[in-house]
Amino acid sequence: MAMSTPSSPRGGRRPRGALEREILTCLAAADGPLTPSQVLVSLNGDLAYTTVMTTLSRLHDKGVLRRELVGRAYTYSLTADPEGAHSIAVAQRMRRLLETGGDRAGVLAHFIADLAPEDEQLLVDLIEDSRPAGRRDDDESPLTGPGAGHP
Amino acid sequence: MIWLPMWLPLAANAVLAATGPTLVRVLPPRVGVRLLPTAMVVVAAGTGAVLASLGFLALALVPAVAAVGDWSPIALRATRPGPVPMEVAAGVAMLVLLGSAVRQILRAGHFLVRTHSACRSLGTHTYGLVVIADDVPDAYALPTLPGHLPGQAASGIGGRIVVSTALLRLLTAGERRVVLAHETAHLIGHHHLYVQLADLAAAANPLLRATARRVRLAVERDADEAAAAEVGDRRLVARTLARAGLARAAASPLRPDSGVALAATDTFVAQRAMALLSPAPRPRRILAAGLVLLVGVALLGTAAAAHQIDDNLDNAERAPAATASY
Numbered sequence: 001m002a003m004s005t006p007s008s009p010r011g012g013r014r015p016r017g018a019l020e021r022e023i024l025t026c027l028a029a030a031d032g033p034l035t036p037s038q039v040l041v042s043l044n045g046d047l048a049y050t051t052v053m054t055t056l057s058r059l060h061d062k063g064v065l066r067r068e069l070v071g072r073a074y075t076y077s078l079t080a081d082p083e084g085a086h087s088i089a090v091a092q093r094m095r096r097l098l099e100t101g102g103d104r105a106g107v108l109a110h111f112i113a114d115l116a117p118e119d120e121q122l123l124v125d126l127i128e129d130s131r132p133a134g135r136r137d138d139d140e141s142p143l144t145g146p147g148a149g150h151p
Numbered sequence: 152m153i154w155l156p157m158w159l160p161l162a163a164n165a166v167l168a169a170t171g172p173t174l175v176r177v178l179p180p181r182v183g184v185r186l187l188p189t190a191m192v193v194v195a196a197g198t199g200a201v202l203a204s205l206g207f208l209a210l211a212l213v214p215a216v217a218a219v220g221d222w223s224p225i226a227l228r229a230t231r232p233g234p235v236p237m238e239v240a241a242g243v244a245m246l247v248l249l250g251s252a253v254r255q256i257l258r259a260g261h262f263l264v265r266t267h268s269a270c271r272s273l274g275t276h277t278y279g280l281v282v283i284a285d286d287v288p289d290a291y292a293l294p295t296l297p298g299h300l301p302g303q304a305a306s307g308i309g310g311r312i313v314v315s316t317a318l319l320r321l322l323t324a325g326e327r328r329v330v331l332a333h334e335t336a337h338l339i340g341h342h343h344l345y346v347q348l349a350d351l352a353a354a355a356n357p358l359l360r361a362t363a364r365r366v367r368l369a370v371e372r373d374a375d376e377a378a379a380a381e382v383g384d385r386r387l388v389a390r391t392l393a394r395a396g397l398a399r400a401a402a403s404p405l406r407p408d409s410g411v412a413l414a415a416t417d418t419f420v421a422q423r424a425m426a427l428l429s430p431a432p433r434p435r436r437i438l439a440a441g442l443v444l445l446v447g448v449a450l451l452g453t454a455a456a457a458h459q460i461d462d463n464l465d466n467a468e469r470a471p472a473a474t475a476s477y
Contacts, residue, residue, distance in 0.1 A: 119421035
């Protein structure tokens with residue numbers, strides 16, 4: 001396995017593969033290809049530049065990322081387009097699986113599911129309250145207005 | 152008096168049914184997730200064994216059965232744990248519960264196989280991550296059966312983490328890390344197995360249903376605490392939950408026609424967020440030790456009951472060998 005299981009100053013160690021998954025979700029969320037420094041910035045900079053660069057080029061070697069030379073830097077994007085036909089087909093298949101009562105068997109673990117109406121206000125208040133604590137961490141997107149501005 | 156141990160598993164069952172939901176809530180999720188499903192299965196199995204023994208004592212009174220075992224019905228009637236109708240009822244109850252448990256096993260097995268084949272058909276994945284195009288913010292962990300999956304070794308987490316593009320776009324990098332760490336904790340901690348065990352125990356013993364429901368909450372809490380430990384910030388995890396939960400509510404307004412599915416996917420978002428804003432859970436070693444003791448009592452009681460029934464049947468044997476030796 002690779003040499004890097006970087007730990008963040010405020011957090012614990014990342015498990016194996018965690019950084020790779022974070023980078024992949026970062027690229028999947030981005031509007032276009034990103035340079036290593038853009039990835040580093042969006043990961044909140046608790047990592048070394050070389051770590052990010054090494055991981056990106058390793059993912060490229062595995063064929064997961066597409067690499068293009070733009071100016072003097074490489075930019076990286078996912079080989080498999082998250083909005084592509086394959087991804088949509090997979091999404092549909094998964095939804096069918098979920099809708100046929102899979103959760104009754106207790107096999108799936110959702111991060112979130114549909115809320116009870118009375119919980120909504122509670123969560124809105126909670127976001128308001130936690131605003132100061134969140135500031136030092138990440139402020140790249142607004143705290144409210146879920147999904148705003150996305151196609 | 153000699154029948155006393157026989158009632159221990161039933162007593163343990165009653166105690167667990169009464170205290171289980173509270174125990175799951177009070178114990179640290181990491182401990183609760185592992186300890187309670189195990190305790191539930193042992194206690195439910197012990198109760199089933201006692202019911203089966205009682206049923207068998209009644210069955211042994213049937214002349215044809217008594218003939219096979221060469222038992223004397225008169226001797227059998229002499230010492231009994233209770234009235235015969237009660238024993239018959241226990242036997243019938245045991246059969247019904249056993250049927251329910253078997254159905255639960257088949258249902259879970261069937262779904263696990265389907266999940267496994269869905270995982271295989273997901274095809275492209277890296278490090279267990281699958282990003283799907285979906286307008287509904289969603290993230291879940293799909294466990295796979297051990298082995299037989301190409302690329303499984305590369306993921307190293309025993310399953311797939313599925314995340315929708317809508318959720319990824321909504322969250323900051325720190326929040327995305329929370330979601331990934333949460334789902335990874337589910338897979339690495341084999342949470343689905345514990346949920347399955349709890350559901351199985353509840354199927355075999357309906358008194359444990361409320362506890363099984365709380366185990367699902369404990370599983371989510373455990374994954375939340377693992378994520379908090381990884382990112383080093385409990386408030387960030389709470390905020391991620393709140394934002395993702397609200398976004399999902401906005402994207403998919405409650406549909407009354409799918410009420411069953413909604414109830415089944417209750418993930419206690421608000422409760423979990425509140426728990427993360429409270430101090431980290433305390434160890435509660437005495438409570439955990441008490442639960443282990445309860446399991447021990449149930450096990451001992453089951454063993455003693457089996458022994459007692461065996462003795463009883465031995466004594467009732469007409470003992471032709473012994474008479475012949477004279």
